[in-house]
Amino acid sequence: MVIGKYFSTQMIAISVAFATAGVASAAEPAAPSKQEFDTKVLYCKTCHGLNGEGFRGASIMPRLAGQQPDYVENQLKAFDERRRQNKIMANVSHALSPGMLIALTKYFKDLNPKPLGGAPKDLVPEGKKIFDEGIAAKDVPACASCHGPQAKGEGQFPRLAGQLHDYIFNKLTHWNTERGQDAKNPDSSAIMEPITHGLTEPQIKAVAAYLSTLE
Ligand code: HEC
Ligand code: HEC
Numbered sequence: 001m002v003i004g005k006y007f008s009t010q011m012i013a014i015s016v017a018f019a020t021a022g023v024a025s026a027a028e029p030a031a032p033s034k035q036e037f038d039t040k041v042l043y044c045k046t047c048h049g050l051n052g053e054g055f056r057g058a059s060i061m062p063r064l065a066g067q068q069p070d071y072v073e074n075q076l077k078a079f080d081e082r083r084r085q086n087k088i089m090a091n092v093s094h095a096l097s098p099g100m101l102i103a104l105t106k107y108f109k110d111l112n113p114k115p116l117g118g119a120p121k122d123l124v125p126e127g128k129k130i131f132d133e134g135i136a137a138k139d140v141p142a143c144a145s146c147h148g149p150q151a152k153g154e155g156q157f158p159r160l161a162g163q164l165h166d167y168i169f170n171k172l173t174h175w176n177t178e179r180g181q182d183a184k185n186p187d188s189s190a191i192m193e194p195i196t197h198g199l200t201e202p203q204i205k206a207v208a209a210y211l212s213t214l215e
Pocket of ligand 2: 062074130131134140141142143144145146147156157158160163168171172179187188189190191192195199207
C-alpha cells in the first residue's frame with residue numbers, strides 16, 4: 001500500500017485495518033445513468049461551486065476539484081456512518097448509491113479551476129515553511145511528507161492545494177469534535193489528530209493561507 005511508507009509504526013495498525021475495509025467488495029458497483037449522474041453533479045455544484053472550486057455561502061463549502069478519489073470516497077462514507085460529523089453532508093451522502101459515489105469521485109478529480117483565493121498574502125511565506133519543514137520543537141512533521149511537495153495528495157492523503165483557507169482553518173481547529181467520532185471504527189483521521197494539537201492558531205492561519213494559493 002502506497003501510504004505505508006509515510007507512517008510511523010503506531011499508525012500502521014490503523015492503516016492496515018483501513019485498507020482491508022476498503023477492498024471488501026470485488027465487483028465495481030453498477031454505474032448510474034447519464035441523466036441521474038448529471039442531476040446529482042449539479043446538486044453538488046450548487047454548494048461546492050460550478051467547477052468544484054469551493055464556495056463561501058451560509059457555510060464554507062470546500063473545494064472538491066482535483067481531490068483524491070480514495071479520500072473523497074472515504075469522507076462520503078464517513079459522513080454517512082457519522083465517523084465524521086456534518087449534518088448537511090450526512091444527508092447528502094446517505095442518498096448516494098455505491099455506483100454514484102464512485103462516479104462522483106472520478107468526476108471531481110478531473111476538474112482544475114483556479115483557487116478561489118482570499119487569504120492574507122503576508123502569511124504565505126511562514127505557511128510555506130511550516131508545510132515544507134514542519135515544526136521540530138512541537139514534533140509536527142512536514143505536511144509535505146504526507147500531502148506531497150505540491151500538496152496534491154495521494155490515496156487517503158487529501159489534496160490541500162487550492163483549498164479554501166477558512167475551511168482549512170475550521171477543520172484543523174475542530175478536528176476532535178468532527179473526525180474519528182466512532183471509537184469502534186477508527187479511521188485515517190487519527191493520523192492528523194496529534195498534528196492539529198501541535199499547531200497554534202497563527203500557525204494554522206499561515207499554513208492555510210499558503211495552501212489556498214497553490215494551483
Ligand atoms: C447543501 C450544500 C451541500 C451540498 C448539496 C453538497 N455538499 Fe458536500 N459539503 C458541504 C459542506 C458545508 C461541507 C463541509 C463540511 C465540513 O465542514 O466538514 C461539505 C464537504 C464535502 C466533502 C468533504 C471534503 C473534504 O475536503 O474533506 C466532500 C467529499 C463532499 N462535500 C462531497 C459532496 C458531493 C459529492 C456532493 C453531491 C452529491 C455534495 N458534497 C453536496 C455542503 C454541501
Ligand atoms: C503523517 C501523515 C500526515 C502529515 C504529516 C500531515 N497530514 Fe494532514 N492529513 C493526513 C491524512 C491521512 C488526512 C485525512 C484524514 C481523514 O481521513 O480524515 C489528512 C487531512 C488533512 C486535512 C483535512 C483536509 C480536508 O479536506 O478536510 C488538512 C487541512 C490537513 N491534513 C492539513 C495538514 C497540515 C497543515 C499538515 C502539516 C502541519 C499536515 N496535514 C500533516 C495525513 C497527514
